[in-house]
Amino acid sequence: MATALTRKDFVSDQEVRWCPGCGDYAILAQVQKIMPEFGIPRENVVFISGIGCSSRFPYYMNTYGFHTIHGRAPAIATGLKVTRPDLDVWVVTGDGDGLSIGGNHLIHALRRNIDLNILLFNNQIYGLTKGQYSPTSEVGKVTKSSPMGSVDFPFNPITIALGANATFVARSVDVEQKHLGDTLKRAHSHRGASFVEILQNCNIFNDGAFNDVTDKAIKADHQLVLEHGKPLIFGKNRDKGVRMSGNRPEVVTLGNGVTEADLIVHDETNLALAFMLGNLQAPLPTPIGVFYATSRPTYDAAMNAQMAEARAKQGEGNLADLLKRGDTWTVN
Amino acid sequence: MALPPEAAGHAAESSGLGGGAAAKPHARRDSVVIRFAGDSGDGMQLAGMQFTAESALAGNDIATLPDFPAEIRAPAGTIAGVSGFQLNFSSREVFTAGDEPNVLVAMNPAALKANLDDLPPNGVIIVDREAFSEANVKRAGYASNPLTDHSLDKFQVFQVDVTKLTTAALHSTGLNNRAVFRCRNMFVLGMLSWLFQRPIESTERWLEGRFKKTPELLNANLMALKAGFNYGDTTEMFASSYEVQPAKIVPGLYRNITGNAATALGFVAASVKCGLPLFLGSYPITPASDVLHELAAFKNFGVYTFQAEDEIAGVSSAIGAAFGGAIALTTTSGPGMNLKAEAIGLAVKTELPMVITDIQRAGPSTGMPTKPEQADLLMAMYGRHGESPIPIIAASTPADCFECAYEAVRLAVKYMTPVILLTDGQLANGAEPWLLPDVSKLAPIKVEFASNPDGFLPYKRDPETLSRPWAVPGTPGLEHRIGGLSSEDQTGNVSYSPANNELMVRTRARKITGIVREIPPTSIFGDVNGGELVVLGWGSTYGSVREAVKQLRDKGKSVSHIHLRYLNPLPADLGGQLRKFKKVMVAEMNMGQLLKLVRADYLIDAIGCNKIQGRPFKVNELINRISRSLEG
Numbered sequence: 010m011a012t013a014l015t016r017k018d019f020v021s022d023q024e025v026r027w028c029p030g031c032g033d034y035a036i037l038a039q040v041q042k043i044m045p046e047f048g049i050p051r052e053n054v055v056f057i058s059g060i061g062c063s064s065r066f067p068y069y070m071n072t073y074g075f076h077t078i079h080g081r082a083p084a085i086a087t088g089l090k091v092t093r094p095d096l097d098v099w100v101v102t103g104d105g106d107g108l109s110i111g112g113n114h115l116i117h118a119l120r121r122n123i124d125l126n127i128l129l130f131n132n133q134i135y136g137l138t139k140g141q142y143s144p145t146s147e148v149g150k151v152t153k154s155s156p157m158g159s160v161d162f163p164f165n166p167i168t169i170a171l172g173a174n175a176t177f178v179a180r181s182v183d184v185e186q187k188h189l190g191d192t193l194k195r196a197h198s199h200r201g202a203s204f205v206e207i208l209q210n211c212n213i214f215n216d217g218a219f220n221d222v223t224d225k226a227i228k229a230d231h232q233l234v235l236e237h238g239k240p241l242i243f244g245k246n247r248d249k250g251v252r253m254s255g256n257r258p259e260v261v262t263l264g265n266g267v268t269e270a271d272l273i274v275h276d277e278t279n280l281a282l283a284f285m286l287g288n289l290q291a292p293l294p295t296p297i298g299v300f301y302a303t304s305r306p307t308y309d310a311a312m313n314a315q316m317a318e319a320r321a322k323q324g325e326g327n328l329a330d331l332l333k334r335g336d337t338w339t340v341n
Numbered sequence: 342m343a344l345p346p347e348a349a350g351h352a353a354e355s356s357g358l359g360g361g362a363a364a365k366p367h368a369r370r371d372s373v374v375i376r377f378a379g380d381s382g383d384g385m386q387l388a389g390m391q392f393t394a395e396s397a398l399a400g401n402d403i404a405t406l407p408d409f410p411a412e413i414r415a416p417a418g419t420i421a422g423v424s425g426f427q428l429n430f431s432s433r434e435v436f437t438a439g440d441e442p443n444v445l446v447a448m449n450p451a452a453l454k455a456n457l458d459d460l461p462p463n464g465v466i467i468v469d470r471e472a473f474s475e476a477n478v479k480r481a482g483y484a485s486n487p488l489t490d491h492s493l494d495k496f497q498v499f500q501v502d503v504t505k506l507t508t509a510a511l512h513s514t515g516l517n518n519r520a521v522f523r524c525r526n527m528f529v530l531g532m533l534s535w536l537f538q539r540p541i542e543s544t545e546r547w548l549e550g551r552f553k554k555t556p557e558l559l560n561a562n563l564m565a566l567k568a569g570f571n572y573g574d575t576t577e578m579f580a581s582s583y584e585v586q587p588a589k590i591v592p593g594l595y596r597n598i599t600g601n602a603a604t605a606l607g608f609v610a611a612s613v614k615c616g617l618p619l620f621l622g623s624y625p626i627t628p629a630s631d632v633l634h635e636l637a638a639f640k641n642f643g644v645y646t647f648q649a650e651d652e653i654a655g656v657s658s659a660i661g662a663a664f665g666g667a668i669a670l671t672t673t674s675g676p677g678m679n680l681k682a683e684a685i686g687l688a689v690k691t692e693l694p695m696v697i698t699d700i701q702r703a704g705p706s707t708g709m710p711t712k713p714e715q716a717d718l719l720m721a722m723y724g725r726h727g728e729s730p731i732p733i734i735a736a737s738t739p740a741d742c743f744e745c746a747y748e749a750v751r752l753a754v755k756y757m758t759p760v761i762l763l764t765d766g767q768l769a770n771g772a773e774p775w776l777l778p779d780v781s782k783l784a785p786i787k788v789e790f791a792s793n794p795d796g797f798l799p800y801k802r803d804p805e806t807l808s809r810p811w812a813v814p815g816t817p818g819l820e821h822r823i824g825g826l827s828s829e830d831q832t833g834n835v836s837y838s839p840a841n842n843e844l845m846v847r848t849r850a851r852k853i854t855g856i857v858r859e860i861p862p863t864s865i866f867g868d869v870n871g872g873e874l875v876v877l878g879w880g881s882t883y884g885s886v887r888e889a890v891k892q893l894r895d896k897g898k899s900v901s902h903i904h905l906r907y908l909n910p911l912p913a914d915l916g917g918q919l920r921k922f923k924k925v926m927v928a929e930m931n932m933g934q935l936l937k938l939v940r941a942d943y944l945i946d947a948i949g950c951n952k953i954q955g956r957p958f959k960v961n962e963l964i965n966r967i968s969r970s971l972e973g
């Protein structure tokens with residue numbers, strides 16, 4: 010007689026400690042809002058994080074939670090999910106945690122396709138350590154550790170995930186509440202590792218990093234919302250689109266002989282297209298939504314299937330027999 | 342004991358298969374140490390292991406020590422590619438694989454050169470004569486052929502045309518030269534089996550299993566084995582065969598086991614006993630990988646093996662599995678221990694049970710990966726930031742790895758703590774007969790997951806053990822958060838309170854020191870009421886120390902031996918036991934790590950006996966060192 014859970018059931022009793030105005034609040038609110046919709050008992054939900062501002066997340070969720078060490082959350086989540094496939098396991102990480110110190114674990118969790126929901130809060134800065142450039146910061150960024158501007162070329166989280174053969178790759182924005190909620194729900198319904206990059210504003214150390222896609226006045230001209238099976242149209246007046254010019258994408262204005270039929274139609278199952286969209290840069294718009302979704306056996310299911318197969322073939326292990334394996338002899 | 346002193350005809354001409362006919366006499370020996378040496382591809386490890394199995398079946402007590410080359414496939418015929426396997430089989434109790442071989446089997450000049458220094462005068466050398474071609478002699482770095490230049494005159498050399506005889510025996514098979522060449526090890530095994538009166542049936546059965554899918558190779562190997570056996574019988578080179586009578590051994594069912602296999606089985610046994618799945622997160626590393634291989638084959642026991650992307654993921658995935666309620670393990674060697682340190686600290690802080698097995702090898706850095714050492718003790722003790730004590734257990738023989746692995750799991754789940762199990766490369770690959778334990782008599786391991794939400798707090802401790810509850814996800818009403826940040830007593834909520842931090846650090850330390858209640862009284866081999874000198878050891882030095890102490894006691898010396906299994910905490914009575922002796926000598930394969938702990942903990946002016954050569958102590962080295970100390 011399970012009573013339906015509400016948002017409040019997922020709010021822990023811990024005081025939220027992010028800086029006022031931080032984009033993390035909006036993400037937390039959205040996750041707490043959508044959790045009841047999954048109909049999963051709270052005790053079966055686990056949030057695992059590493060280190061960084063974003064990694065405080067599990068403390069605020071009234072589920073099982075594990076705030077671990079820098080970069081290792083995907084590896085810890087792997088051990089949990091493999092042995093406990095019954096659990097709904099989420100990983101919360103950031104651009105420093107997931108792409109710098111923990112880059113190795115992230116790509117391997119993705120390629121193995123462990124059934125995890127991985128949320129990477131990308132604020133393009135180290136917040137917790139007070140503002141050094143991160144592996145997603147742009148070249149030339151002036152920070153405390155790069156007074157003359159960073160000479161460090163950035164990673165692109167989407168193409169990293171695609172390159173690691175992730176089976177679900179999406180991007181959303183902290184303040185786009187509906188889009189964020191819908192994207193997280195899609196991610197959650199995906200079987201396998203789902204990777205969601207969430208553009209997140211650090212108003213203390215990197216304020217306005219994503220202004221072009223969040224500022225109401227201009228965002229419509231910079232945000233390209235990806236929808237499977239729909240042409241790539243954007244702009245305040247929905248009059249701009251992306252089409253192929255030879256084998257390169259270009260922005261065109263609809264009208265004057267250019268019609269929707271000339272535009273690229275988004276296909277989530279097309280990896281090459283996903284890479285191309287993942288690499289779109291100004292003056293081309295910033296895509297948000299699902300870049301790529303495909304189905305592949307998950308590591309956790311495959312491993313548990315092998316265990317079941319071994320049991321079916323060899324029978325449940327018998328310890329006394331196991332110890333006796335090989336050549337034995339009796340001494341009288 | 343030089344062997345066989347009776348055998349005349351050094352470097353005798355081989356007489357081929359058609360030699361003598363009458364049954365030859367047996368000569369008795371107490372113990373024999375054989376070293377098999379050859380190119381990595383010569384199959385000497387296999388020959389050695391099978392000879393060991395035959396000897397075990399013949400009722401001897403045995404100890405073995407494989408010696409792997411550093412390179413996987415060093416150029417053929419070079420010293421770097423020499424692989425060895427030493428076996429001590431005896432009618433008495435043996436503790437080590439023997440200081441020096443009585444018999445050296447050298448399949449090529451490099452194998453001879455690499456091992457000759459260890460052979461005592463009058464020792465027996467058996468070589469494949471044809472392998473001593475000019476080119477091979479040169480490749481091994483010899484200026485002239487040692488078989489003809491009289492440099493081996495102080496030894497007994499038997500030159501056997503192994504290659505030619507194997508080729509002749511396999512002529513009818515039509516196999517190519519390469520395949521025939523690969524059967525030489527079975528010819529040698531057959532010959533030695535005859536020489537030492539070992540029955541070859543067990544090897545025949547083993548070959549049948551190994552070559553199940555390739556009947557032509559099975560047939561060839563069987564033919565080579567029998568040809569070698571018959572050759573021993575018929576050649577005039579060996580005047581007699583040798584017999585090593587069965588040893589007096591505790592009755593029961595035995596099998597031969599390596600340390601790594603025993604470690605794996607100990608973990609499986611523990612997981613079966615507590616009814617929880619076993620999870621190993623591990624990254625391949627010498628000499629630990631065999632534990633991963635062993636466990637990977639036990640899926641029908643509910644054993645998960647996860648070959649992780651790196652050492653850190655190995656331990657981290659295990660922490661995740663522990664959080665979820667599995668018996669969690671990671672296995673590694675020194676370099677991997679360094680990488681795991683931070684994650685182990687997380688397990689200490691979050692008080693999750695797991696076992697970290699460090700199969701020590703010679704360092705620092707990459708060091709000598711295939712060679713043993715005991716220099717990770719202080720890292721196991723202190724190699725993490727902050728105050729993060731961990732129980733440490735060390736296995737002393739290959740079979741003891743079973744009990745230690747089992748005990749490590751028992752302590753981990755009882756005290757909700759990571760436990761470090763130390764073994765080393767010598768234990769990992771060395772083998773000894775193992776008296777199979779009665780499964781029903783293994784110590785019980787009780788695990789009770791928390792289930793009652795009433796008054797549940799993640800850091801509410803058991804009053805006796807001080808362990809916190811194991812509350813696994815999926816349990817309704819126990820939702821809670823844990824993490825690496827300093828946390829409040831009872832609730833586990835993040836806390837920066839100074840007094841609370843000290844309370845939590847001290848409580849965890851008390852929990853670990855409380856494990857002394859689990860440690861049985863320290864037993865002294867020798868003068869139980871005290872005497873001149875006690876040798877204190879731990880880990881794989883057990884065999885050499887025990888043998889050395891025994892031999893000295895046989896000569897009337899007041900020397901005793903204490904060997905530790907529990908290194909943290911140390912046994913409660915250890916200080917008192919050590920103080921019964923005028924001198925305390927700590928023997929270990931490092932620069933004095935247990936020595937430092939003993940001196941610090943007990944203020945005893947102990948002395949060190951140390952070796953850092955990637956080789957176990959020889960019994961004679963210890964005898965000399967102890968004797969000097971007794972005199973000095």
Ligand code: SF4
Pocket residue numbers: 026027028030031032033062132136137210211212213214
């Ligand atoms: S430093 Fe930046 S990212 Fe961190 S909590 Fe403050 S605003 Fe948010």
